[in-house]
Amino acid sequence: MAALRTIRLGTRGKPEESRAAILKAAVGEFAREGVAGARTDAIARSARVNKALLYYYFKDKESLYDAVLDEVFSGVRAAVQNALAQPLPPCERLAVYISTHFDYIASNPSYHRIVNAEFLRAGRDPSRMRRVAQQYFLPIFSSVSALLKEGAESGDFRPVDPIHFVPSMISVIAFYFTTAPIMSVLTGFDPMSPERLADRRAAVIDFISAALFTRTKGERK
Amino acid sequence: MAALRTIRLGTRGKPEESRAAILKAAVGEFAREGVAGARTDAIARSARVNKALLYYYFKDKESLYDAVLDEVFSGVRAAVQNALAQPLPPCERLAVYISTHFDYIASNPSYHRIVNAEFLRAGRDPSRMRRVAQQYFLPIFSSVSALLKEGAESGDFRPVDPIHFVPSMISVIAFYFTTAPIMSVLTGFDPMSPERLADRRAAVIDFISAALFTRTKGERK
DNA sequence: TACATCTAACTAACCAGTTAGTTACATACT
DNA sequence: AGTATGTAACTAACTGGTTAGTTAGATGTA
Numbered sequence: 001m002a003a004l005r006t007i008r009l010g011t012r013g014k015p016e017e018s019r020a021a022i023l024k025a026a027v028g029e030f031a032r033e034g035v036a037g038a039r040t041d042a043i044a045r046s047a048r049v050n051k052a053l054l055y056y057y058f059k060d061k062e063s064l065y066d067a068v069l070d071e072v073f074s075g076v077r078a079a080v081q082n083a084l085a086q087p088l089p090p091c092e093r094l095a096v097y098i099s100t101h102f103d104y105i106a107s108n109p110s111y112h113r114i115v116n117a118e119f120l121r122a123g124r125d126p127s128r129m130r131r132v133a134q135q136y137f138l139p140i141f142s143s144v145s146a147l148l149k150e151g152a153e154s155g156d157f158r159p160v161d162p163i164h165f166v167p168s169m170i171s172v173i174a175f176y177f178t179t180a181p182i183m184s185v186l187t188g189f190d191p192m193s194p195e196r197l198a199d200r201r202a203a204v205i206d207f208i209s210a211a212l213f214t215r216t217k218g219e220r221k
Numbered sequence: 222m223a224a225l226r227t228i229r230l231g232t233r234g235k236p237e238e239s240r241a242a243i244l245k246a247a248v249g250e251f252a253r254e255g256v257a258g259a260r261t262d263a264i265a266r267s268a269r270v271n272k273a274l275l276y277y278y279f280k281d282k283e284s285l286y287d288a289v290l291d292e293v294f295s296g297v298r299a300a301v302q303n304a305l306a307q308p309l310p311p312c313e314r315l316a317v318y319i320s321t322h323f324d325y326i327a328s329n330p331s332y333h334r335i336v337n338a339e340f341l342r343a344g345r346d347p348s349r350m351r352r353v354a355q356q357y358f359l360p361i362f363s364s365v366s367a368l369l370k371e372g373a374e375s376g377d378f379r380p381v382d383p384i385h386f387v388p389s390m391i392s393v394i395a396f397y398f399t400t401a402p403i404m405s406v407l408t409g410f411d412p413m414s415p416e417r418l419a420d421r422r423a424a425v426i427d428f429i430s431a432a433l434f435t436r437t438k439g440e441r442k
Numbered sequence: 443t444a445c446a447t448c449t450a451a452c453t454a455a456c457c458a459g460t461t462a463g464t465t466a467c468a469t470a471c472t
Numbered sequence: 473a474g475t476a477t478g479t480a481a482c483t484a485a486c487t488g489g490t491t492a493g494t495t496a497g498a499t500g501t502a
Contacts, residue, residue, distance in 0.1 A: 015447060032345065036258035040492060050449045055493065116341055120334060122402035124253065133403040158431070163408075164424035171396030172389045179388055181343035182354045187384075203385035210379070211432040236481060261458060271483045276459065449498075456491075464483075471476075 019057050021047040026068050031110035034117045035065055066128065069118065072111045073136040079104045084143045090151030091213065095205055097144065101173050102201050106192070112177045141166055148212075157212050169208055176200050240278050242268040247289050252331035255338045256286055287349070290339065293332045294357040300325045305364045311372030312434065316426055318365065322394050323422050327413070333398045362387055369433075378433050390429055397421050 025047035029038045040061055044051035058064040083100035086093055105112050122129035144166050151157030180191040189196060246268035250259045261282055265272035279285040304321035307314055326333050343350035365387050372378030397404075401412040410417060 018447080034255060034257055034341065036255055039490090041490095051492090052450085052494080053448060056448075061492065113341060113344065116337060116399075119399050119402065120255065120337055120341075122406075123334065126402055126406050129403050130406045133407055137403065138407065161424070164421065165428070167396055167400055167404075168393045168424070168428050171392040171399075175388055175392030175396065178337075178340050178392075181340065181347055182350050182358065183388075185343075185347050185351045186354055186359065200385065203382070203389070207386070207389050207432050211428050239481080260456095262456095272458090273460080273484090274482060277481075282458065443502100445501085447498105447500080449496105451495090453494075454492095457489090458487105459489105460487075461485085462483105463485100465481080467479090467481105469476105469478080472474085 018047075018049055018053060022049060022054055022057060022064075023067055023071055026064050027071060027110050027114070030065060030068050030117075031113040035121065038065075068114065069128070069132055072108070072114050073132055075108065076101070076104050076111065077136045077140060080140050081143060084147060090147060090154055090156045091209075093147060094151065094208070094212070097147070098169075098173060098205050098208060099201060101170070102204060105174055105177050106197050109177075112174065115174075116178065144169075151212075155214060158214055160212065165212070168211075172204055172207055176204070239268075239270055239274060243270060243275055243278060243285075244288055244292060247285050248292060248331050248335070251286060251289050251338075252334040256342065259286075289335065290349070290353055293329070293335050294353055296329065297322070297325050297332065298357045298361060301361050302364060305368060311368060311375055311377045312430075314368060315372070315429070315433070318368070319390075319394060319426050319429060320422060322391070323425060326395055326398050327418050330398075333395065336395075337399065365390075372433075376435060379435055381433065386433070389432075393425055393428055397425070 022043065025043045026038075029043045029046065033039070033042075038061075040054055041051055043064075044054055054064060058067060080097065080101055083097045084093065086096055088096065118129060118132065141162070145162035148157060148160060148162050148165060152159040176191070183189075183191045191197075191200075243264065246264045247259075250264045250267060254260070254263075259282075261275055262272055264285075265275055275282075275285060279288060300321055301318065304318045305314065307317055309317065339350060339353065362383070366383035369378060369381060369383050369386060373380040397412070404410075404412045412418075412421075
């Protein structure tokens with residue numbers, strides 16, 4: 001009987017593992033069901049942990065959700081900042097940024113769902129989104145703006161207003177994943193297959209390049 | 222006592238008014254709180270009607286939500302189809318379409334929230350989205366595709382693949398409203414003010430034109 | 443022993459949906 | 473004309489199941 005105990009996650013060694021398991025389970029549950037739809041029981045079950053343990057490590061459901069936001073947003077920020085720091089000329093750096101951002105979303109389905117859900121929440125309660133925006137979006141926005149400025153000065157890019165261009169760009173990168181569920185239904189194909197993703201990645205780079213580069217389009221030999 | 226009665230909505234006259242009041246209240250509530258977050262009590266209160274009346278007119282919460290989807294989606298479809306039917310050359314017709322779609326979203330905040338929430342739901346339960354897509358999105362997609370083809374044949378547009386270009390275009394049109402809550406917080410301006418909306422509308426048309434038109438950009442005198 | 447980690451069992455609040463009617467008015471019968 | 477009967481429209485009050493969060497205590501470890 002005491003031997004069976006050792007199977008359980010609880011009580012034994014690494015408490016960090018329990019915390020991490022809860023957080024990971026919470027990311028999945030919040031992404032799948034949204035904040036209002038997420039069930040704390042489901043999170044506990046999926047983390048193989050007693051529900052009360054959620055409240056031992058996190059104040060309440062909302063605080064757990066805050067931790068989830070930090071978890072997922074710190075991921076993109078790191079990936080994107082790394083891409084933008086590459087020592088490359090503007091055109092290539094832009095392409096690397098787009099690819100990186102695109103691939104991050106493609107390989108982290110939870111991330112995209114959580115961002116969208118949070119944008120919806122922001123309408124009613126902007127406080128959380130304000131923090132996230134300051135901490136994670138603003139640095140990305142600044143770096144991309146700097147890249148646009150650099151490209152305009154070197155003559156590679158049209159001069160554009162970042163405040164309009166950056167959101168437009170991001171929308172083209174991200175929207176594919178928003179519409180993937182219906183695309184799947186309408187076309188019968190799987191929009192998340194490697195081939196389709198490669199196709200789309202190319203189309204996104206083409207679309208943004210066409211909108212931004214000074215070089216006349218359709219002229220790459 | 223009998224005189225007071227005439228104030229109430231119930232029992233007497235126009236039952237259509239009650240149904241419409243419920244539907245309208247439901248649009249607002251579902252848009253504000255999402256499907257999981259929406260409360261039937263709140264809908265009833267906001268419609269000034271007893272909760273049981275929701276179940277008199279609609280089977281259950283889900284059916285009411287179906288009716289809400291039809292209500293909001295039939296609106297865009299009508300507006301957009303009308304714009305696309307204008308007897309104009311491709312470039313102008315595209316601009317009219319973009320403006321119309323943009324303005325519809327701008328003046329129907331509930332619509333945008335419901336679309337986004339529904340896209341999120343579609344990941345888990347595509348059945349509802351399948352119906353909506355067939356009935357409302359497909360016609361729009363077809364009309365815009367036809368316009369793109371026509372423009373390519375007349376030499377006004379680059380030849381593009383609608384399956385990639387149409388979603389990209391719509392993303393640029395719509396994404397502004399998704400990010401409006403944080404923009405408001407980050408910039409301190411109201412993104413929904415008439416001036417900002419006019420700005421953004423112009424930026425959207427510029428972005429899409431740059432990505433699509435064969436005419437070299439930056440050359441409008 | 444002292445402390446951190448963890449749990450079974452509980453509770454108070456909430457919420458979708460139901461029930462058992464009431465009200466106002468129309469139509470039919472006398 | 474007056475009265476019974478039918479019915480669409482509507483409501484107050486309830487129910488059963490769910491859910492976030494708590495409590496009191498058990499378990500392992502140093």
